[in-house]
Amino acid sequence: MSAEPVLVMPGLEVERISDARGEPAALRAMRRQAREVLAEMVLPDRARHLWRYTDPRLFVPHRESVGAVPTEVRADWVVNGSHSATALIAGGAVRELELADVARRAGVTVTDLHGADVEETLGSAVPPSHGFVEALNTAVWQGGVLVRVPAGVRLAAPIELQIVAGGSGSVATPRVLVLAGESSSFEIVENHLCGTLESSHVLGISELLVGPSAHVRHGLVQRWHGGVIGHLTVRARLARGAKAQLSLASFGGAVVKVDAGALLEGEGAEVETCGVAMGGNRQHLDHHTEHLHSAPRTRSHLDFKVALTQAAHSTYTGLIRIAESAGASEAYQENRNLLLSADARAETIPELEILTDDVRCSHGATVAPLDAEQLFYLLSRGLPPGQAQRLIVYGFLDQTLRRLPQTTRERIEALIAERLHSED
Amino acid sequence: MTQPRPVVFACRCVHVWVGDREVVKGVDLVVAPGEIHAIMGPNGSGKSSFANALMGHPAYTLEGQVELNGEDVSGLSPDEKARAGMFLAFQYPVAIPGVSVASFLRAALTAVRGREIPVREFRRELHARMEELEMDPAFAGRHLNDGFSGGEKKRLEILQLLMLRPRFALLDETDSGLDIDALKVVAAGINAAAREDVGMVLVTHYQRLLDHVQPHVVHVLVEGRIVRSGKPELARELEARGYDWLSRENGRA
Structure with missing residues (x-):
């Protein structure tokens, strides 16, 4: 057996980042510790499901660009609609921050993560040991926000973040930490986009700590341009009675890996993960979801849809783990893939680890081309082929989209329309 | 002096293949606006293949001349045919x-x-x-044929026939799977379309739709050929005697 090469990334000057940003001691220590974890790591075993279809080496950026002080990048700062808060993260820093009066009065804060006191919280959902990408991000992340919504606060308007990839050869390492107080309720949307058309890496982490009986609706809407190699990790930790809706939408990028999931740690916690991925050209999309049940009476639901054109390739792996301690839990997982060209490819691999008998768990997966009978039906009503195909794809995605919270859904629907019309 | 009979649909020498199996073996048909033609025949006689192939279903290969309003439409794609005024009500x-x-x-x-x-x-x-079709308005918000009963699906086909107002429509076994009330509603829709000058071909296995819709001509299709065309009474004769006698006559011919 040949060993994968050790991930060599020595001498990361993580202190320089802490110095430049005036970070508190806890953050400095966390970076140093992550650097040590990273130094011990080897690249993942490709026989494991998580990396079977995507080469981990693609996500190892050039040594020189890691931790470099980023250059300013241009970014469009357009956020429509009313918001509780907005923030722009670009060039490794928080560039804009706006907090609506109503949110401010309720005690909501959106702050630059570099100066924040997050000793107990940052890294608690995604520790450096999660994987080499996560260890690297924790050691060198730049450009992060901390969103804190106090107990009992329910926000009618969403919080929206624009997170912009860097310029040529750069590596963007954004970090988002969301703290949802007990019984709080709100929607937060992360828009991942590009300021330039050059190739770059993005290695991002978002952590959501959802307090007892809180309800967080989180959207991750990715529309990088075609030169980006990106890896995004999202984890929600759910306390007793907490509820999370995680929405994923992947449109752009050359090679994209998303690892999203929830840790159902409190009794009665619930997560619903819904995702839509649309690939074209020679895009490679790799999505992994994890719903880890460790408390009784927890519920998880997953619905992930993929539509591919041209020579796009998608891989989906979905893990449901129900611990012995998670009796009377329910889990459902469904992944459906629609192939719109003969060259498109998709794999779907469900993984179930059920350690107790007292559960209800089911899963379904399909990979299928466009249905010829559906297409003929629409053609026979006069719809031109392009429009007929679009309608079928809309219908295919619609059942997932209708479950999404409003702002996330609007963002995603606009991107689907843009993508489908560009195919004509 | 007789006026030339107006023609909305005409096909000549139509042959249809499924793979290398010939299922329709030279059919001619001329339909005037507002005229209803019934094509009857035993299972496997090629009725549905004929209807689907005319509309351009990709599973069939069609040869022969097909005209809509005097224009050759045999080279058109299904969506082009639909926009030219052709319609197919689906069996399923x-x-x-x-x-x-x-x-x-x-x-x-x-x-x-x-x-x-x-x-x-x-x-x-x-x-x-x-x-008109006694449909619940909430129906419009439901997903297309998703979880519909057989009767609901057929009503929706007729709703489309009335909304899209084609010049010529093929109705493939639109009477199958209907209870008597639904059958009457569907028949009323077909009669309404005929009054609006839609030329129609009803493909059917049974007489029962023809109790409510008066066809102008009945054709009997056996093994891919029209073996007899006649007045509506022919349908009643078929109901009474079955198809075997025609098959035998056809075999002798």
């Missing part, structure tokens, strides 16, 4: 989840009329037609 309408009846109908109407239909105008027309 396919479900398209996530696409509502209303949004689909509006898209189809826009396509065949070649212009955007204002929402209010569309709604008014839709609701009037649905009322």
Whole structure:
């Protein structure tokens, strides 16, 4: 057996980042510790499901660009609609921050993560040991926000973040930490986009700590341009009675890996993960979801849809783990893939680890081309082929989209329309 | 002096193949506006293949001449045929989840009329037609054929026939799977379309639809050939005697 090469990334000057940003001691220590974890790591075993279809080496950026002080990048700062808060993260820093009066009065804060006191919280959902990408991000992340919504606060308007990839050869390492107080309720949307058309890496982490009986609706809407190699990790930790809706939408990028999931740690916690991925050209999309049940009476639901054109390739792996301690839990997982060209490819691999008998768990997966009978039906009503195909794809995605919270859904629907019309 | 009979649909020498198996072996048919032709025949006689192939279903290969309003449409794609005024009511309408009846109908109407239909105008027309077919208005919000009963699917086909107002329609076993009430509603829809000058070919296995719809001509298709054409009484004769005697006569011929 040949060993994968050790991930060599020595001498990361993580202190320089802490110095430049005036970070508190806890953050400095966390970076140093992550650097040590990273130094011990080897690249993942490709026989494991998580990396079977995507080469981990693609996500190892050039040594020189890691931790470099980023250059300013241009970014469009357009956020429509009313918001509780907005923030722009670009060039490794928080560039804009706006907090609506109503949110401010309720005690909501959106702050630059570099100066924040997050000793107990940052890294608690995604520790450096999660994987080499996560260890690297924790050691060198730049450009992060901390969103804190106090107990009992329910926000009618969403919080929206624009997170912009860097310029040529750069590596963007954004970090988002969301703290949802007990019984709080709100929607937060992360828009991942590009300021330039050059190739770059993005290695991002978002952590959501959802307090007892809180309800967080989180959207991750990715529309990088075609030169980006990106890896995004999202984890929600759910306390007793907490509820999370995680929405994923992947449109752009050359090679994209998303690892999203929830840790159902409190009794009665619930997560619903819904995702839509649309690939074209020679895009490679790799999505992994994890719903880890460790408390009784927890519920998880997953619905992930993929539509591919041209020579796009998608891989989906979905893990449901129900611990012995998670009796009377329910889990459902469904992944459906629609192939719109003969060259498109998709794999779907469900993984179930059920350690107790007292559960209800089911899963379904399909990979299928466009249905010829559906297409003929629409053609026979006069719809031109392009429009007929679009309608079928809309219908295919619609059942997932209708479950999404409003702002996330609007963002995603606009991107689907843009993508489908560009195919004509 | 006789006026030349107006013709909305004409086909000559139509042959249809499924793979290398010939299922329709030279059919001629001429249909005038508002005229109803019934094509009857035993199972496997090629009735459905004929209807689907005329519309351009990709599973069939068609040879022969097909004219709509005097224009050769044999080279047109299914969507072009539809926009030229041709319609097929399906025997088994396919479900398209996530696409509502209303949004689909509006898209189809826009396509065949070649212009955007204002929402209010569309709604008014839709609701009037649905009322005619005794359909619940909530139906418009449901997904296309998704979880529909057999009767609901057939009503929707007739709703489309009335909304899209083709010049010529093929109705493939539209009477199958209907209870008597639904059959009457569907028949009323077909009669309404005929009054609006739609030329129609009803493909059917049984006489029962013809108790409510008066065809002008009945054709009997056996083994891919029209073996007899005649007045509506022919349908009653078939009901009484079955198809075997025609098959035998055809075999002798």
